[in-house]
Amino acid sequence: MNQPKVVMIGLGYIGLPTAALIAQNKTYVHGVDINPNVVDTINAGKIHIVEPELDNAVANAVKEGYLKASTTPVEANTYLIVVPTPFKAKNEPDISFVEAATKAIIPLLKPNDLYIIESTSPVGTTEKMMELIYSERPELQNQLSIAYCPERVLPGNVMYELVHNDRVIGGINESSTEKAVDFYSQFIKGDLHKTNARTAEMCKLVENSSRDVQIAFANELSLICDKANINVWELIKLANKHPRVNILQPGCGVGGHCIAVDPYFIVSDYPMESQIIGKAREINNYKSFWCAEKIQTAKLQFEIKHGRKPSIAIMGLAFKPNIDDLRESPAKYIAQKVLQNANNEEYFIVEPNIESHKVFKLTGYKEAIEKADIIAFLVAHNEFKNTNIGSDKVVLDFCGILSNK
Numbered sequence: 094m095n096q097p098k099v100v101m102i103g104l105g106y107i108g109l110p111t112a113a114l115i116a117q118n119k120t121y122v123h124g125v126d127i128n129p130n131v132v133d134t135i136n137a138g139k140i141h142i143v144e145p146e147l148d149n150a151v152a153n154a155v156k157e158g159y160l161k162a163s164t165t166p167v168e169a170n171t172y173l174i175v176v177p178t179p180f181k182a183k184n185e186p187d188i189s190f191v192e193a194a195t196k197a198i199i200p201l202l203k204p205n206d207l208y209i210i211e212s213t214s215p216v217g218t219t220e221k222m223m224e225l226i227y228s229e230r231p232e233l234q235n236q237l238s239i240a241y242c243p244e245r246v247l248p249g250n251v252m253y254e255l256v257h258n259d260r261v262i263g264g265i266n267e268s269s270t271e272k273a274v275d276f277y278s279q280f281i282k283g284d285l286h287k288t289n290a291r292t293a294e295m296c297k298l299v300e301n302s303s304r305d306v307q308i309a310f311a312n313e314l315s316l317i318c319d320k321a322n323i324n325v326w327e328l329i330k331l332a333n334k335h336p337r338v339n340i341l342q343p344g345c346g347v348g349g350h351c352i353a354v355d356p357y358f359i360v361s362d363y364p365m366e367s368q369i370i371g372k373a374r375e376i377n378n379y380k381s382f383w384c385a386e387k388i389q390t391a392k393l394q395f396e397i398k399h400g401r402k403p404s405i406a407i408m409g410l411a412f413k414p415n416i417d418d419l420r421e422s423p424a425k426y427i428a429q430k431v432l433q434n435a436n437n438e439e440y441f442i443v444e445p446n447i448e449s450h451k452v453f454k455l456t457g458y459k460e461a462i463e464k465a466d467i468i469a470f471l472v473a474h475n476e477f478k479n480t481n482i483g484s485d486k487v488v489l490d491f492c493g494i495l496s497n498k
């Protein structure tokens with residue numbers, strides 16, 4: 094491989110597709126990951142994650158010599174940081190992976206290099222990394238371009254969205270922004286919107302917080318309607334007939350590694366100011382607890398009415414419909430909670446998008462619907478639509494699968 098132009102640190106769901114895209118454009122990419130299995134898999138021209146079209150892109154890039162993976166970085170012109178940014182106890186953001194990745198490349202930096210963070214990060218992270226770089230390499234002060242550019246792709250459509258989505262690019266100064274825009278304009282057809290690093294960092298957090306707050310409003314309505322004996326799905330359909338109203342759908346909570354996580358990055362740093370954002374997180378978490386309590390109540394009512402213990406079907410574990418991803422999944426939390434309260438009832442746990450699970454024994458959806466006395470729909474998977482449910486069953490529809498037919 095020729096001298097790499099780009100070093101990509103972190104070869105996961107975002108880093109690997111981005112590395113493959115850059116390599117497809119015949120730019121030499123040296124990918125770095127601390128996981129040697131990831132490195133070996135990629136160097137064999139294979140992939141370790143599920144993402145349509147990524148396998149071919151990586152296989153070709155490796156075969157043609159434009160992509161190589163390693164556990165250590167090398168000298169290049171552009172360094173991209175795409176490592177995880179999870180949260181710690183008390184919902185505080187953990188930027189230690191970004192710090193570790195940055196420290197690994199500091200000795201390699203030279204004048205005119207471009208350093209970009211793509212990891213979802215709390216406001217001020219890019220400035221912090223700039224200070225870290227210049228504290229260890231003071232001779233490089235003002236000679237590097239440093240920028241932040243968040244990712245907003247939809248898993249399952251990453252290879253298309255990477256190219257076609259608009260991007261927000263914020264440098265620590267104008268020349269850094271310009272240089273980062275020049276870099277991305279080689280691979281991206283979407284519009285590239287220029288700003289500063291802090292605004293770009295906040296933009297990513299706000300996009301996901303906005304979704305979280307809007308879903309919390311729908312979930313709050315579902316709690317109110319349950320008490321008021323109103324079908325919330327019908328109510329929302331009717332309210333949305335107003336030309337300027339667009340209420341989202343309630344569910345059994347909010348999950349995934351973005352919407353259920355990123356708002357905490359704002360709340361943690363601005364607790365007094367982020368009242369609605371913080372409350373939305375609480376409401377969406379509470380909705381999952383409430384669903385588990387509803388199942389518990391239905392169990393007890395069934396036992397009193399029929400003089401025997403019911404069998405219960407838990408329909409769905411994923412964090413949203415038609416995917417196999419259980420990260421931060423409210424449905425998984427509810428299933429766990431319900432099983433903790435089990436008292437010799439029979440349970441059918443259903444997740445049609447995965448074959449097996451190390452904790453839950455899975456049952457097919459048809460069998461579960463046929464055999465269970467109580468059916469709790471948590472996720473609106475396609476398989477669950479248009480199923481025949483006997484009139485003798487107790488149905489708890491937390492995702493509107495029956496009302497939204």
Ligand SMILES: NC(=O)c1ccc[n+]([C@@H]2O[C@H](COP(=O)([O-])OP(=O)(O)OC[C@H]3O[C@@H](n4cnc5c(N)ncnc54)[C@H](O)[C@@H]3O)[C@@H](O)[C@H]2O)c1
Pocket residue numbers: 102103104105106107108125126127128131175176177178190193194211212213214244245246247248350351
């Ligand atoms: N996955 C998404 O849909 C998505 C969307 C938008 C933003 N993001 C953000 O992008 C960032 C990366 O997310 P992801 O989903 O790609 O994560 P991921 O867990 O799939 O991949 C991260 C990779 O980084 C590696 N890594 C960790 N520390 C490292 C280090 N010091 N040096 C080298 N490699 C290291 C890990 O081994 C892993 O393979 C996160 O901040 C995430 O919030 C993700």
